Amino acid sequence: MRYAVFGTGTVGRTVAAKLALLGHDVTIGTRDPRSTLSRTEPDATGTPPFAEWGRDHPQVRLAAFADAAAHADVVVNATSGATALAALGLAGAENLEGKPLLDIANPLDFSRGMPPSLDPVNTDSLGEQIQRAFPAAKVVKTLNTMTAAVMTDPARVPGEHNVFVSGDDIGAKKTATELLLSFGWPAASIIDLGDITTARGTEMLLPIWLRLWGALGHGEFNFHIQGARTGA
Ligand code: NAP
Numbered sequence: 001m002r003y004a005v006f007g008t009g010t011v012g013r014t015v016a017a018k019l020a021l022l023g024h025d026v027t028i029g030t031r032d033p034r035s036t037l038s039r040t041e042p043d044a045t046g047t048p049p050f051a052e053w054g055r056d057h058p059q060v061r062l063a064a065f066a067d068a069a070a071h072a073d074v075v076v077n078a079t080s081g082a083t084a085l086a087a088l089g090l091a092g093a094e095n096l097e098g099k100p101l102l103d104i105a106n107p108l109d110f111s112r113g114m115p116p117s118l119d120p121v122n123t124d125s126l127g128e129q130i131q132r133a134f135p136a137a138k139v140v141k142t143l144n145t146m147t148a149a150v151m152t153d154p155a156r157v158p159g160e161h162n163v164f165v166s167g168d169d170i171g172a173k174k175t176a177t178e179l180l181l182s183f184g185w186p187a188a189s190i191i192d193l194g195d196i197t198t199a200r201g202t203e204m205l206l207p208i209w210l211r212l213w214g215a216l217g218h219g220e221f222n223f224h225i226q227g228a229r230t231g232a
Contacts, residue, residue, distance in 0.1 A: 014149060093136065093137075105126055165177065177192075
């Protein structure tokens with residue numbers, strides 16, 4: 001399968017590396033590949049420069065958002081929540097048309113400092129905004145409720161724990177579920193919440209996730225829904 005993974009941050013790198021390890025054709029999308037590769041310092045959160053990571057992952061290509069999406073069967077959005085619509089706009093609606101668009105982004109608003117608030121929230125979600133802006137794409141919200149390392153290696157958190165799926169298109173949710181199974185998520189851990197409006201709920205888990213991160217001092221934990229009795 002050909003994947004475009006939008007996002008040069010920790011999530012984009014982690015998901016792209018796992019997809020490449022699984023034998024997929026993977027291109028990471030960025031605004032300007034040359035500028036991304038020219039960065040030599042860690043970013044504000046300490047993430048090392050992309051070029052360093054790229055040297056260790058020569059099988060993953062880097063391209064502008066539009067080129068990455070045009071080449072892909074499936075697009076993964078791991079851009080910052082505040083800029084996700086802009087990044088997808090740069091990709092071009094025609095390059096997203098008819099494709100599963102797996103959205104991992106969270107609409108965190110840091111404009112009033114820490115902890116961030118959510119925008120949109122409660123009566124809307126970033127997943128819905130993306131679906132409205134790109135009606136011909138098949139948006140599936142998933143994997144946004146855990147830290148990047150756990151997304152692609154759920155066994156890092158001991159015991160049973162869950163991942164959620166939200167989206168309007170059954171075929172795209174099947175694609176997302178197959179990806180989750182290939183990442184090591186047991187079928188019984190995958191909870192299909194329903195249509196894309198259910199992304200409001202998983203995005204609104206972020207305030208408690210961030211507080212747990214602060215209280216526990218690490219991010220390698222996850223939510224476990226007792227009595228879910230579900231299966232992919
Ligand atoms: P991030 O720093 O939030 O986002 C990096 C990406 O955003 C880059 O590819 C960057 O493009 C793009 N971007 C920034 N400003 C832009 C603009 N003005 N226009 C278009 N694109 C722009 O990366 P991250 O920490 O890996 O997080 C990615 C997403 O996953 C976020 O929405 C986050 O909330 C969510 N998430 C993160 C975690 C985690 O463990 N970190 C867990 C769950 C969900 P360039 O490549 O061009 O610089």
